[in-house]
Ligand code: ZN
């Protein structure tokens with residue numbers, strides 16, 4: 058998903074659950090059928106199974122979110138004892154991992170081993186060094202967890218309510234531990250914690266009471282649950298007023314900026330790039346200049362076509378702005394937006410086939426639908442919904458949201474111009490074919506529960522961005538200046554995301570300077586730029602993932618092109634790259650650059 062379109066991704070995930078449930082798909086049993094039962098791969102597969110089972114017990118909310126419901130009724134109290142238990146779990150698991158030699162494993166398992174090692178080290182670093190649990194009050198939100206259980210469809214209502222009843226019976230302890238943990242919060246995360254916990258209160262409102270009334274629970278169970286709901290409300294309200302008391306001026310807040318050293322480390326754990334954060338920052342600045350240069354040339358060529366007989370502005374940024382504003386006038390009608398998206402999917406499928414970009418699987422068609430009502434309203438024009446790793450065989454949907462009926466004509470026009478005829482095609486490539494959806498189909502051919510859970514977000518986003526450029530380079534859009542100019546602008550957004558992420562967190566860049574940069578060189582509207590600033594104050598590193606993944610994939614392709622010369626084949630590259638699943642690009646690179654990298 059692009060950053061604007063994937064609003065289902067939490068801005069600041071609870072501290073232990075940093076990984077978005079990445080577009081994970083159904084799994085079919087064991088991965089390497091040709092291995093002997095006692096071989097290293099078989100032993101490692103067995104280890105992974107046990108590890109994940111134990112991981113879920115250690116992280117019940119995370120498990121529920123991934124569709125594993127055995128521990129739905131558990132609530133962990135985020136206190137020192139729990140942190141010690143987490144630490145011991147990570148240590149023991151790392152020791153167990155140390156008994157495997159990477160070289161003795163299949164490529165698939167080698168990557169899994171490294172992903173697990175990174176994840177466990179990251180867990181410890183988050184708890185011991187970054188210490189989000191001390192400064193991010195939004196880490197604690199019982200409403201969010203209960204809301205997921207209540208709206209889940211895995212169990213029938215009565216069972217869900219019993220799980221909720223058990224879980225919230227410890228609400229007071231939960232929030233007491235949260236209060237004890239908070240020492241020097243940031244102002245921004247305190248405001249977020251207040252907002253989200255107030256939102257969480259609504260979960261314990263009339264709709265829940267109504268469900269309890271209608272349920273098949275006994276009178277005694279209903280009474281207990283009703284009392285527990287009241288107590289949970291009280292605990293949340295207490296937490297919110299505790300956070301409010303910390304808000305008045307004079308209370309020492311820590312800065313939301315984590316600084317160079319922590320940013321560098323977090324980047325290493327979260328992105329797993331072969332470059333450092335500082336190197337990626339430099340690459341993003343360079344790429345920004347290249348994009349602007351390209352945009353200047355294309356806008357100069359297009360100007361006479363769209364403004365015949367007029368004198369072009371001397372300032373290059375003004376020239377680019379004028380042409381972009383003209384191009385965005387071509388857009389779908391208000392009531393035809395969803396149709397316009399739907400119509401493009403078969404065109405993309407055909408283009409990929411005709412140009413032999415990769416093999417598609419006609420037995421797994423993407424189901425295009427209008428976004429279900431319960432998912433609407435986030436402003437997400439289009440998104441991919443993939444079932445979690447435990448929902449075998451469910452459909453993958455491409456959700457397209459019609460414009461909200463209540464939007465004013467001005468709001469609708471602004472949105473339609475943002476997703477004009479050119480950008481809409483790029484969006485469909487990114488989200489669907491051959492972007493996220495196609496990547497997902499390939500990832501599921503080498504099923505790995507580890508990659509479904511801890512898959513690499515930079516690779517997933519990077520592939521989607523890479524696929525846009527790859528399509529355009531292959532002639533999609535007839536190589537027109539219009540299409541490329543709008544792609545440049547689109548690509549500038551992920552490039553600037555990486556620039557400002559580093560500049561804000563590690564270089565102290567101010568809000569005024571950030572907004573000015575996004576508006577001037579990113580050609581963004583004021584509202585988009587302010588929204589981006591807010592997001593960059595609440596998260597760190599995530600905004601860098603799109604650009605990092607994209608540039609690493611593109612560089613790898615160029616490297617192989619050079620190495621193989623005439624023997625290079627784009628289809629072969631794309632398919633081979635995708636065959637490793639949602640793994641960090643640096644590991645895929647190592648495997649693809651091996652002199653004799655025939656699969657074992
Ligand atoms: Zn994306």
Ligand code: ZN
Nearest residue numbers: 386388470473
């Ligand atoms: Zn219009």
